Amino acid sequence: MIWIANGLVALVAALHVYFLVLEMFLWTRPLGLKTFRNTPEKAQDSAVLAANQGLYNGFLAAGLIWGLLHPDPGLAWQIKAFFLVCVIVAGVYGAATVSNRILYVQAAPAALALILLWLA
Template identity: 80%
Template sequence: MIWIANALVALVAALHVYFLVLEMFLWTKPLGLKTFHQSIETATDSAVLAANQGLYNGFLAAGLAWGLVQGNPTFAFQIKIFFLLCVIVAGIYGAVTVSCRILLVQALPAAIALILLGLA
């Protein structure tokens, strides 16, 4: 069961790397504009804020990756729990303030990973 939980943790980390790329490098490109339903003018005006947000997503991904490679199982568990909770809180906040879709894309996978990690 632990390998399934860790696979989901890795998926959540990969999603956050993808969010980093979208927000830091593709925000004003066609994929970024389409993904976030923005005009080029709005995206250009908010590009610095989006890059900052992308950097935070990168930190979440790094924390989850750290939990996956940590050699001490107890400490690894604690790291993964902490960063999954951070992802869930960020997802809930995003759902309340920006779009309910964030709850499904960001918070739900993290919540499932958290549950599986607890069961493992």
């Protein structure tokens, strides 16, 4: 069970690395415009804010990766649980303030990973 939980934690980390790339480097490019349903003008005006948001997603990914790599299983569990809860809170807030899609793309995978982590 721990392998499945860790696999989901790794997936959530990978998603947040992808969000970092989208928000920091591709925000004003065609993929970023399509993904976030922005116009070029709106994307250009919000690029600095998006880059900041991308950086925070990178911190979430780094924390999850830290938890996956930590040699002490007890501390690793706590690190992963903390950062998964952070992802869930960010996803719920994003769903409430920006788009319901965020609940499914960000919060749901993290919630599933957290449940499996608890069961492991």
